[in-house]
Amino acid sequence: MSEEYAIPPADDLTQNDRVMAALSYPIPIVAIVILLVEEMKARPFQKYHAVQALAANAVLWTAIILLSCVLGTLSFFVGAVCGTLAFLLWFVTLYWAYQAYQGLYFEIPVLTQFLQSQNWL
Numbered sequence: 465m466s467e468e469y470a471i472p473p474a475d476d477l478t479q480n481d482r483v484m485a486a487l488s489y490p491i492p493i494v495a496i497v498i499l500l501v502e503e504m505k506a507r508p509f510q511k512y513h514a515v516q517a518l519a520a521n522a523v524l525w526t527a528i529i530l531l532s533c534v535l536g537t538l539s540f541f542v543g544a545v546c547g548t549l550a551f552l553l554w555f556v557t558l559y560w561a562y563q564a565y566q567g568l569y570f571e572i573p574v575l576t577q578f579l580q581s582q583n584w585l
Contacts, residue, residue, distance in 0.1 A: 477509055477567050485513035486565035489557040492521040513564045515584050519575055520560065524553055 484504065488495035498504040498514035505511050531546040563570050571577070579585045 478507075481507055481509045482565050482567055484510050485517075486561040488514050488517035489520065489561040489564065490554075492518060495521075509567075509569070512569060512585055515579060516572060516576060517557075517560070519579055519584075520557065520572055523575065524550075524557070527553065 484494060484498055488498060488510075495514040495517040498510050499518075505514075528550040531550040560570070560572070576585065
């Protein structure tokens, strides 16, 4: 599911880095705070995961809204099932949070490559 990168040196990666990076995935407002606070934005691990978490959440919530609303107009049942399945995708963010807490730089297929091509990561 993801390609793992080397763990940064232990003296460079703090517990605060890992916690804030992990919280960025299930709670996107944390990612916004990281990108607004200069001390946090200066930490490469936090910034990497904040940018990736915001992009991942934007994609996931767009999918949730589109599947719920657009397919919901076809049939209430189809919309409810698709919306529920899309919402369950949100639980993938918990897996990403776990990986970030482990101190890993990881890649979300397609999304991370796009972010790197835009020089956001």
